[in-house]
Amino acid sequence: MNLLPILFYLLAAVMVAATIFAITEKHPVHAIAYLVTSFFALAAIFYLLAAPLVAMFEVIIYAGAIMVLFMFVIMMLDPGHADEARRPGLLHWLPALFFAGIILAALVMGAALRQAVPVPISTGLGVKEFSLALFRRYGVAIEIISMQLLFAVVGALYLGKKRSPSRSEDS
Amino acid sequence: MTMVPLHILAALLKVSVILVAILTLAAYMVFAERRLLAWIQDRKGPNRVGPFGLLQPLADLIKLLAKEDFCPPAGDKWLFYLAPAMAAIPAIVTFALVPVGAPVDLFGTVVDLQIVDLNVGLLLFLALSSIAVYGVALGGWASNSKYALLGSIRGLAQLISYELSMGLSLVPVVMLARSVRLSEIVSAQAGVWFIVYQPLAFLIFLLSILAECKRIPFDLPEAEGELVAGFHTEYSGMRFGLFFVGEYINIIVLGGLASTFFLGGWHGPLLPPVVWFTLKTLSFAFLFIWLRGTLPRLRYDQLMHLGWKLLTPLALVNILVTAWWLYLKG
Amino acid sequence: MSLFDDISGVITGMWTTWKHIFRRPVTIQYPEEKRQPSPRYRARIILTRDPDGGERCVACYLCSAACPVDCISMQAGERDNGRRFAVWFRINFSRCIFCGLCAEACPTMAIQMTPDYEICQRDIMELLYEKEDLLVNHCGKEPEYNFYRHAGIGITQPRGEGDGERPPVDVRGLLP
Ligand code: SF4
Ligand code: SF4
Numbered sequence: 001m002n003l004l005p006i007l008f009y010l011l012a013a014v015m016v017a018a019t020i021f022a023i024t025e026k027h028p029v030h031a032i033a034y035l036v037t038s039f040f041a042l043a044a045i046f047y048l049l050a051a052p053l054v055a056m057f058e059v060i061i062y063a064g065a066i067m068v069l070f071m072f073v074i075m076m077l078d079p080g081h082a083d084e085a086r087r088p089g090l091l092h093w094l095p096a097l098f099f100a101g102i103i104l105a106a107l108v109m110g111a112a113l114r115q116a117v118p119v120p121i122s123t124g125l126g127v128k129e130f131s132l133a134l135f136r137r138y139g140v141a142i143e144i145i146s147m148q149l150l151f152a153v154v155g156a157l158y159l160g161k162k163r164s165p166s167r168s169e170d171s
Numbered sequence: 172m173t174m175v176p177l178h179i180l181a182a183l184l185k186v187s188v189i190l191v192a193i194l195t196l197a198a199y200m201v202f203a204e205r206r207l208l209a210w211i212q213d214r215k216g217p218n219r220v221g222p223f224g225l226l227q228p229l230a231d232l233i234k235l236l237a238k239e240d241f242c243p244p245a246g247d248k249w250l251f252y253l254a255p256a257m258a259a260i261p262a263i264v265t266f267a268l269v270p271v272g273a274p275v276d277l278f279g280t281v282v283d284l285q286i287v288d289l290n291v292g293l294l295l296f297l298a299l300s301s302i303a304v305y306g307v308a309l310g311g312w313a314s315n316s317k318y319a320l321l322g323s324i325r326g327l328a329q330l331i332s333y334e335l336s337m338g339l340s341l342v343p344v345v346m347l348a349r350s351v352r353l354s355e356i357v358s359a360q361a362g363v364w365f366i367v368y369q370p371l372a373f374l375i376f377l378l379s380i381l382a383e384c385k386r387i388p389f390d391l392p393e394a395e396g397e398l399v400a401g402f403h404t405e406y407s408g409m410r411f412g413l414f415f416v417g418e419y420i421n422i423i424v425l426g427g428l429a430s431t432f433f434l435g436g437w438h439g440p441l442l443p444p445v446v447w448f449t450l451k452t453l454s455f456a457f458l459f460i461w462l463r464g465t466l467p468r469l470r471y472d473q474l475m476h477l478g479w480k481l482l483t484p485l486a487l488v489n490i491l492v493t494a495w496w497l498y499l500k501g
Numbered sequence: 502m503s504l505f506d507d508i509s510g511v512i513t514g515m516w517t518t519w520k521h522i523f524r525r526p527v528t529i530q531y532p533e534e535k536r537q538p539s540p541r542y543r544a545r546i547i548l549t550r551d552p553d554g555g556e557r558c559v560a561c562y563l564c565s566a567a568c569p570v571d572c573i574s575m576q577a578g579e580r581d582n583g584r585r586f587a588v589w590f591r592i593n594f595s596r597c598i599f600c601g602l603c604a605e606a607c608p609t610m611a612i613q614m615t616p617d618y619e620i621c622q623r624d625i626m627e628l629l630y631e632k633e634d635l636l637v638n639h640c641g642k643e644p645e646y647n648f649y650r651h652a653g654i655g656i657t658q659p660r661g662e663g664d665g666e667r668p669p670v671d672v673r674g675l676l677p
Contacts, residue, residue, distance in 0.1 A: 029312060033250065036305065043298075056294035064301025065331065071308055072327045075320065126290060127351050211518045215528040465518045466511065 008048055015041035023096075028074045032067055039063040053130045185286050186267075193266055197419040198228035204419075204460045211464035231412075238408035243315055246405065250313035255410045258306025259417030261299040262424050268292045269427045270354050272437045272445035284437075284445065285354060292353040293345060296428060297338050300383060303421070304330045307385075307392060310414070311402030322401030325471065326392030329382055332478040333389075337379035339486035340372045343493040344432050357436035364435040371489050373433045375482050380425040382478070384418055386459055388466040391474060426455030540642070542616035543601045546592055548632065549613055549641035556636065557611035557648060560587040564603035564612050572596035573603060583656040584649070590632040595625050609648035613641040 015038045022034035039062050046055035134142060202217065202224070209216030218224040242251050272284035289295055304327060311323020345351055347368060348359035359365075366373045382389040393401030403414045430436060430451035437444035469477070529536055538544070551557050560577035578588040603612050622628050640646070649657045650664045661668040 052291045056291050056298050059298035060301055068304050068331055075312055075324050210522045213524055213527050215526045465514045
């Protein structure tokens with residue numbers, strides 16, 4: 001009896017359930033807790049799929065940095081009474097339904113075509129091979145993305161900068 | 172994978188030995204800290220329970236277990252009860268990565284003195300340390316108290332900031348060892364310890380782990396003088412104990428990792444490897460206690476300045492210089 | 502360079518604390534070693550007697566009025582010879598903060614404080630000291646003073662007989 005598929009389905013179930021809870025939960029901090037749980041499950045799945053590096057980055061960057069920043073902001077700005085929030089109307093559900101439909105269609109397609117899922121190599125992808133592939137083969141893409149991030153940083157700085165007193169006077 | 176029963180047995184043995192050792196060590200760290208701080212302040216410290224007060228941790232444990240387990244009525248029950256575990260577990264799990272000694276020969280099979288030797292060991296350490304933030308943040312938030320909330324906001328900001336410099340200060344180590352596997356980092360230091368090549372990175376790492384375990388001079392999240400007890404103000408009994416012990420486990424684990432990354436791990440002349448490793452780890456613990464006995468707490472803006480304007484840029488420059496030097500060396 | 506100042510500051514501090522690790526602790530191990538406080542130490546309160554053996558307290562209520570935590574209570578009475586005394590006198594040591602204001606207020610030096618600091622009981626009711634527990638058979642810190650010898654005119658001595666008191670002036674006489 002192979003343990004891996006069982007683990008995979010367990011983790012996948014946890015992930016889907018946690019994500020659904022994260023979406024439906026009214027309280028932002030609880031939603032973050034659920035989302036982090038889902039990231040963990042996702043990281044573990046990546047690890048099972050022999051991508052330890054991706055798993056680690058999933059935890060470090062998404063669970064460890066971005067969600068923490070979200071939480072920081074939520075704790076700094078009191079979001080008010082979450083219980084009194086309005087339920088989203090039918091119109092708000094439409095985009096979500098649309099994407100859910102796409103995902104469902106993809107699932108059905110996948111099931112219908114029954115392509116053999118590539119079995120993960122048990123050794124896993126090493127850090128060295130991963131980084132070589134990342135910076136040799138996809139080097140240009142990486143550079144473009146980092147440029148984009150740099151633009152974002154500069155833009156944020158520009159938006160957050162205090163106007164100099166002389167300009168604020170005549171404006 | 173070929174899992175001989177002996178392997179499973181050895182793994183279980185390692186896990187239990189290390190778990191027991193680390194919990195006892197953490198309990199005695201509390202005791203050692205109280206004694207050392209007392210000596211620094213010309214006092215005697217706890218010396219009543221048992222010979223030289225050596226049973227004090229046991230007495231503390233009994234006391235904590237006997238206390239009422241209380242959750243503030245306006246608090247968030249689930250998160251409040253979960254947060255101490257979220258703070259302590261990453262610290263304990265991190266120790267699974269640390270090689271505590273040279274591989275030994277046990278009944279003909281070679282057994283690593285390390286629970287798991289992941290090929291992404293160092294990254295897992297970073298991931299776990301970034302997860303440890305949640306215990307602090309959610310614990311303080313769920314208490315529904317302004318002191319706890321202030322403490323956890325400070326904790327969030329501090330841990331995020333110093334994680335950055337900690338991660339960056341480890342990059343030169345990875346470059347020197349050409350691996351993120353902890354056992355390979357250790358074996359790369361068989362000749363010369365990395366602290367010789369990377370004194371600056373070591374210093375940055377030291378300051379960052381001080382901030383990561385929320386110790387004086389970086390104990391802003393629990394600043395007793397201003398925030399009662401910071402993020403764990405509302406905790407009582409063993410849940411408080413878990414936060415408390417988690418902090419000391421964190422000290423031991425980070426001390427062990429610092430010796431793994433910079434002081435050659437278990438390498439050392441004459442003495443057996445495990446003894447060397449223990450010595451190095453405990454000397455870090457001693458340094459932490461000594462610093463606590465000496466330094467005052469930083470101000471919040473000083474903390475942020477140190478992290479973002481000094482340590483992080485220095486670590487970046489250090490990475491560049493190391494890369495350049497390694498490139499020249501070929 | 503401020504950076505060097507900071508570093509040398511930290512190192513100086515570390516060196517100082519390092520030296521203190523090896524210094525002898527100043528701790529006094531209490532139940533085994535006891536410190537003798539100075540005679541003026543403010544602890545357990547007593548009611549003293551005057552040199553003649555009489556109770557000093559005249560139940561004037563000044564101490565009770567001065568006490569910031571209101572822990573002294575008493576009932577005044579009068580003897581056949583006109584001397585006032587406390588019928589009962591009670592100090593609640595579970596409330597007393599040992600501030601010494603009662604002793605300062607007392608005009609007769611009756612209420613005084615002693616260096617005996619070991620007052621603890623398992624039962625809080627045992628900290629209620631009655632007059633019998635408070636009254637001692639000595640004069641405390643003022644061995645000579647006798648209030649009635651100064652002020653007990655008409656009760657213990659006729660006018661003009663008290664300590665340091667001049668004979669009464671004859672208001673009808675013409676001599677200066
Ligand atoms: S020492 Fe102070 S508190 Fe105590 S009985 Fe006297 S006045 Fe009251
Ligand atoms: S103890 Fe002193 S102040 Fe108090 S009632 Fe007696 S004479 Fe007056």
